[in-house]
Amino acid sequence: xxxxxICKGEKIMYVELKNINxxxxxxxxxxxxxxxxxxxxxxxxxxxxxxxxSTILRMIAGLENPDDGHILIDKKIVNDIPASKRGIGxxxxxxALFRYMTVYDNIAFGLKIAKWKKNDIKKRVKELLExxxxxxxxxxxxxxxxxxxxxxxxxxxxxxxxxxLLLLDEPFAAIDAKVRQELRNWLRKTIDKVxxxxxxxxxxxxxxxxxxxxxxxxxxxxxxxxGTPREIYGNPETPFTAEFMGQPIKVENINKxxxxxxxxxxxxxxxxxxxxxxxxxxxxxxxxxxxxxxIVEDILFRGKEVEIRVKIHGEVIKGLRRLEDFSIExxxxxxxxxYSAYTYENNNKIIIVENDNVKSIDFVL
Ligand code: ADP
Ligand code: MG
Numbered sequence: 001x002x003x004x005x006i007c008k009g010e011k012i013m014y015v016e017l018k019n020i021n022x023x024x025x026x027x028x029x030x031x032x033x034x035x036x037x038x039x040x041x042x043x044x045x046x047x048x049x050x051x052x053x054s055t056i057l058r059m060i061a062g063l064e065n066p067d068d069g070h071i072l073i074d075k076k077i078v079n080d081i082p083a084s085k086r087g088i089g090x091x092x093x094x095x096a097l098f099r100y101m102t103v104y105d106n107i108a109f110g111l112k113i114a115k116w117k118k119n120d121i122k123k124r125v126k127e128l129l130e131x132x133x134x135x136x137x138x139x140x141x142x143x144x145x146x147x148x149x150x151x152x153x154x155x156x157x158x159x160x161x162x163x164x165l166l167l168l169d170e171p172f173a174a175i176d177a178k179v180r181q182e183l184r185n186w187l188r189k190t191i192d193k194v195x196x197x198x199x200x201x202x203x204x205x206x207x208x209x210x211x212x213x214x215x216x217x218x219x220x221x222x223x224x225x226x227g228t229p230r231e232i233y234g235n236p237e238t239p240f241t242a243e244f245m246g247q248p249i250k251v252e253n254i255n256k257x258x259x260x261x262x263x264x265x266x267x268x269x270x271x272x273x274x275x276x277x278x279x280x281x282x283x284x285x286x287x288x289x290x291x292x293x294x295i296v297e298d299i300l301f302r303g304k305e306v307e308i309r310v311k312i313h314g315e316v317i318k319g320l321r322r323l324e325d326f327s328i329e330x331x332x333x334x335x336x337x338x339y340s341a342y343t344y345e346n347n348n349k350i351i352i353v354e355n356d357n358v359k360s361i362d363f364v365l
Contacts, residue, residue, distance in 0.1 A: 014039035020069035031221035044208035047218030089158030104138040128156040168200035259355030276319035291335040
């Protein structure tokens with residue numbers, strides 16, 4: 001049997017992927033994946049559809065085998081251990097509940113297979129129904145539940161046999177926006193309560209930011225960046241992450257903008273709307289000496305705020321204003337100030353550059 005020795009000084013990871021590759025025919029779904037997850041953490045795999053998130057999750061679960069590389073759980077290589085013996089709970093996007101079983105029987109299913117005693121099963125299912133706030137619904141069938149309730153049953157079923165690791169693949173993707181928001185908070189609290197190491201897949205950056213301790217950004221079968229939500233959002237390291245996070249707009253030449261003239265001509269950047277100030281003509285502003293004029297090209301109503309797109313130096317910059325302040329019209333001349341931009345360095349790195357006229361950082365996440 002293979003043995004894995006942890007080097008002295010190396011941080012101990014509960015789940016570890018080492019040089020994992022996986023191809024479907026000639027398509028590389030995982031391209032040399034490396035990361036580690038500490039015990040008790042809730043980690044998000046975040047990336048666009050097709051970037052290889054589910055493939056990673058399924059390999060950890062043992063539902064798929066890597067072509068090469070090692071997967072370690074609790075310091076043991078698990079490559080050859082079948083899914084059923086890995087001690088993992090799995091929650092799927094489509095619930096995958098047993099349609100002809102009640103909520104109670106769905107949750108009890110794995111325990112019966114594991115030959116738990118009848119009384120222990122009863123006790124455990126009761127515990128779980130309480131945990132997921134479905135005490136009253138044990139006798140219902142999946143068809144009699146809402147999407148959010150179904151997903152809580154799936155969650156309870158996954159947790160029933162006391163797994164050491166919980167994997168969730170886009171658990172809320174099929175649920176409507178309002179409930180999804182509530183479920184996120186619920187998931188975070190419940191996972192904290194149970195204290196289980198969890199990895200969840202999502203393509204929704206807000207979901208990852210709100211729920212995860214740490215985010216692993218995936219792109220094109222590769223790990224693009226790993227960090228806390230603050231790090232990933234505030235300090236994207238690569239063009240991909242900079243373009244993926246937030247609602248940025250890409251600028252072909254940031255050097256044309258006031259406060260950024262010191263940068264090299266032709267330097268590309270992304271600018272986030274929260275780092276842009278759009279002002280009506282004559283409106284008071286702290287840095288009014290360094291504003292510049294643009295023309296409003298488009299206005300989008302976004303509920304509590306409006307997004308204003310301004311044509312300036314042949315490029316489009318967007319910023320947000322509160323609805324109450326909204327008196328700007330299409331075609332109007334407005335003033336624009338860019339606080340900071342994420343610039344594209346030659347080595348495929350991103351660097352935040354502040355407007356030369358701002359001495360202190362105004363941008364607080
Ligand atoms: P994600 O979960 O990020 O959307 P996946 O891991 O499901 O991405 O898929 C990554 C890539 O691998 C996609 O291009 C997908 O079409 C391909 N892929 C995934 N599973 C299979 C499979 N069983 N057979 C062939 N191609 C697959
Ligand atoms: Mg997927």
